[in-house]
Amino acid sequence: MTPPRSTLRADAQRNREQLIVTAAEAFASGRPISLDAIAKRAGVGNATLYRHFPTREDLVEEVYRDQIRPLREDARTLLATEPPAQALHAWMLRFADWAGERRGICEALVAMSASGRFGTGPVCDEVQQVLAMVLEAGATAGELRSDIDPTDVGGILAGLLSVAGAPEQRPQLNRMMDVVVDGLRPR
Amino acid sequence: MTPPRSTLRADAQRNREQLIVTAAEAFASGRPISLDAIAKRAGVGNATLYRHFPTREDLVEEVYRDQIRPLREDARTLLATEPPAQALHAWMLRFADWAGERRGICEALVAMSASGRFGTGPVCDEVQQVLAMVLEAGATAGELRSDIDPTDVGGILAGLLSVAGAPEQRPQLNRMMDVVVDGLRPR
DNA sequence: TTCACAAGCGGGGGCCTCCCCGTTTGTCTC
DNA sequence: GAGACAAACGGGGAGGCCCCCGCTTGTGAA
Numbered sequence: 001m002t003p004p005r006s007t008l009r010a011d012a013q014r015n016r017e018q019l020i021v022t023a024a025e026a027f028a029s030g031r032p033i034s035l036d037a038i039a040k041r042a043g044v045g046n047a048t049l050y051r052h053f054p055t056r057e058d059l060v061e062e063v064y065r066d067q068i069r070p071l072r073e074d075a076r077t078l079l080a081t082e083p084p085a086q087a088l089h090a091w092m093l094r095f096a097d098w099a100g101e102r103r104g105i106c107e108a109l110v111a112m113s114a115s116g117r118f119g120t121g122p123v124c125d126e127v128q129q130v131l132a133m134v135l136e137a138g139a140t141a142g143e144l145r146s147d148i149d150p151t152d153v154g155g156i157l158a159g160l161l162s163v164a165g166a167p168e169q170r171p172q173l174n175r176m177m178d179v180v181v182d183g184l185r186p187r
Numbered sequence: 188m189t190p191p192r193s194t195l196r197a198d199a200q201r202n203r204e205q206l207i208v209t210a211a212e213a214f215a216s217g218r219p220i221s222l223d224a225i226a227k228r229a230g231v232g233n234a235t236l237y238r239h240f241p242t243r244e245d246l247v248e249e250v251y252r253d254q255i256r257p258l259r260e261d262a263r264t265l266l267a268t269e270p271p272a273q274a275l276h277a278w279m280l281r282f283a284d285w286a287g288e289r290r291g292i293c294e295a296l297v298a299m300s301a302s303g304r305f306g307t308g309p310v311c312d313e314v315q316q317v318l319a320m321v322l323e324a325g326a327t328a329g330e331l332r333s334d335i336d337p338t339d340v341g342g343i344l345a346g347l348l349s350v351a352g353a354p355e356q357r358p359q360l361n362r363m364m365d366v367v368v369d370g371l372r373p374r
Numbered sequence: 375t376t377c378a379c380a381a382g383c384g385g386g387g388g389c390c391t392c393c394c395c396g397t398t399t400g401t402c403t404c
Numbered sequence: 405g406a407g408a409c410a411a412a413c414g415g416g417g418a419g420g421c422c423c424c425c426g427c428t429t430g431t432g433a434a
Binding site for chain 2: 420421422423424431
Binding site for chain 2: 181185
């Protein structure tokens with residue numbers, strides 16, 4: 001009898017990769033694009049797309065999997081040059097810039113948080129890890145509370161972006177982050 | 188010649204009210220409902236609905252216009268019995284309960300914030316006023332920063348709800364609000 | 375009352391998401 | 405190689421949002 005399969009069938013693997021490549025190009029163009037259009041452009045049926053990526057977020061997370069990496073380096077640099085709380089604030093702003101340039105990221109993060117899946121998926125996992133690193137540094141320096149779950153901070157960040165993620169709302173976002181970072185300091 | 192009109196034509200007024208009544212019933216049933224279905228149920232074409240309420244938020248805000256009132260009284264009571272910062276936290280949780288029971292409110296608040304319209308519309312205007320009242324009390328008591336825009340706090344609140352508004356996320360929401368309220372205290 | 379016209383109406387249709395289900399195909403075994 | 409079977413495919417369609425545009429009707433003026 002056929003054993004249960006752990007890896008994707010070769011054609012499925014090909015389709016999956018083609019979908020990611022196509023979606024990356026489509027997103028990068030800046031123009032809005034429907035999922036069916038991505039599927040068609042990738043030369044597969046829409047059902048294939050939805051089978052590989054049940055939700056739009058799943059696709060978005062895969063597309064930006066590699067692009068998120070440099071933000072970790074940014075965090076390290078910031079931590080090396082600024083006090084942790086300030087570094088946290090600066091990094092969150094940098095992330096806002098990064099997300100602002102990438103269609104769908106912000107909505108994806110909110111959806112992940114709202115469904116309790118923040119931290120699963122390449123992008124929000126990376127965000128969570130970076131936040132954990134910065135929080136840890138802050139706790140060690142006695143500048144940030146040590147009892148905070150990075151998931152909570154990630155959720156707050158996603159929430160703020162969903163409400164004031166547009167470039168023209170940057171001043172408001174900055175003020176809100178100010179409040180949040182202050183709230184993360186020890187009492 | 189015909190003078191420019193300031194009030195709605197009689198039939199338009201009737202349709203508008205019928206739409207609100209119908210939407211209120213539909214929302215109250217708890218089941219999801221499409222806007223087209225609301226229009227049909229109200230006995231008008233969908234275009235009529237969209238003419239009166241260009242976005243879903245506009246309709247939602249109208250539907251809950253009256254139901255938001257008691258929350259102001261709640262805020263007064265809380266302020267009379269607890270220190271302002273604590274009252275703020277408690278009120279935000281109460282609002283989360285209120286919003287959780289009302290389909291569409293949370294999404295509407297986020298949309299209003301994201302489009303810079305927070306404070307316009309009956310519900311978010313009331314929220315903003317209540318927050319202003321509590322912040323004012325807190326500032327007077329020296330317990331909360333006096334330089335905070337209620338719109339910012341409303342935005343943060345909307346963001347948190349969009350990310351952790353579900354009843355089972357209440358503990359997380361509570362922790363997040365803790366951080367935010369702490370961040371609103373004077374340094 | 376009648377008339378002219380702007381205000382308002384409505385449904386058809388485009389585009390979207392996403393599911394359903396009959397068909398095809400890769401892979402493993404012999 | 406051939407066959408069996410699960411994995412994967414794809415297109416059609418249901419239902420949602422929202423716009424377009426030709427038709428109807430309430431209203432103020434004569």
